[in-house]
Amino acid sequence: MKIIVFTRFRLILQIIFFFTLINSTIMADSWEKKADMPMPRYRHKSVEVNGKIYVIGGYNIGVTKRVQVYDPATDTWLDKTSMPVEMSNFSICAIDEKIYVIKGSIDAVCDLYEYDALTDIWTKKADLPTARRDHEACSLDEKIYVIGGSSNAGVLKIVEIYDPRTDKWIKGKDMLSPKTQMAVESANGKIYTMGGLDGNLLLSGIVEEFDPNTGLWRERVSIPRPRYNLATCVLEDRVYVIGGMVQGKKDWENVGTVEEYNPSQNRWSLKATMPTPRSKHSACSAGTNIYVFGGVGENWEQDPLSTVEKYNPWPSAISPKDDLPATWGNIKK
Template identity: 30%
Template sequence: MSRLIVIGGYSLQTAQTIEIYNADKQNWVKFGDLNTQKYAFSAVQVKGTIILLGGAYSSGPTNTVESYNLDSGIKKTLRPMTELRKYPHVAVMGDYVYVFGGHNSHSDNIETVERYDPKNDIWTKMPPLPTGRHGCGVVVLNDEIYLVGGWSNNEPLSMVDAFNPTTRTWRKCSSMSVKRMWPGVTAVGGHVYAIGGRKINSHITEKYASVERYDPIIDKWTFVASINLPRFGIAACPFNENILAIGGGDGELVSTVEEYDVVRDVWRVIGPLNVSREITNAIIMP
């Protein structure tokens, strides 16, 4: 039976704790601690093993990569990325892990893209992003990897770009109606969903509850039902043919979890996290 876990977060304290969702009781159970000194990393699952990529230590961004066995708690050091990356954006497609953008040691938005081969522990450079960015959402749909929104040149983005790993080419998709930094992004039923997010104007942060759905066949975004709590830094993932929007921030870290009924177009609040967190990772484990 598949397990949904939440791992990592914006701060060192929240990044330590791993939680697992109990679907029968609709609550979260603390599973353990990572015992790491880094935070703001990305985490994905490859053949039952969690891979932790980039992030930051107190000294700044890192390019370190580790594998983590959820059941044994054993960590192994893997070959590091070629660049330092805080908040890297990561997707798994086929046998490879793709890493897009993020922040470097100068807090610049990174344009570079790398591909990791877990079998051979090798990194390969890929064509760069059309626009260097961080704070975007990334999701795989069909044969492409979509990067949605984000932050670049001191402004939030509505742009959407799709990368084809086979041809190693980028194409531009229709932009969202709303500029969104740190939206929760996932794909269900052949559509991409962008949930919440924020923008910053004149040092004022505006948080969003709105949700947009992208249809790749007609290249169009449409508004659907909004989440109950406006927030950004949501971990979004498919779950039992619905969507979960997990955690986030609304000025403070939140533990709120909401479930979206794709058929009925309705959100409902379900059991909260034990640890409030934003910019975290939701992973479905086999």
């Protein structure tokens, strides 16, 4: 009798251990290195169209207008037609097969250019009404929201909305507080601004949410680790905040911290740290993965990075189609 009880108890423990192992393996997130960018750069932007990622503009030796396309399926790079002008400190977003690039400038007009990924052609569009730099943009309901940034007047909370169908701009509802060098994303039918610098150029962890149905902004739970010059992207309606600059003990420091924001639960989760700490980089989702491009590393006074790293949020070690082993301890198939 004792032997039967012991055997059953051991069997239960094996089953618990087995499924705990499967669960922890499936839920583990991870990073891996991919093919370097042909041209190192920082303060560039990246955006996904039809499964490929377009890396645009930024700084190398000087400001560049170069456009390069990364194919996640083959881990290869291809050059495309350069922008009409060099750009850094700009914003970008995509609607269908079109990419919209909004130039940053505090003392001149902010050009808007449309790139057709199917024809590889750039077209000049209506200028952004308010000249500024270090603004951010996102698309929502087939329109482009350009938010925040800085000008000669200081840090801005201005929102301006562009309609590609009419090539016209309208004034949007201002953010609750001014921000620059922050992140902007649309997820779950709403817009989120995160981190950056506030009106006094102090580090901010504030998260604001804009609801187009009410036309109102409201504050949400702040970023656990405030930073600026960060990169963000959206995957499965969750916002991933990746890397950036934080205030260290003596000076600014670049970090590899990754945090995931769930808008529906208004909750943050800490994820696997990016191998290369960096800031002034870009991030973009394609398929079920996230890709991080370039920027500057731990010593942010050194040359820009060409490093590309891929983040796997939900790698699965065991496929549902795979058979279990014929025997596993006392468990039989």
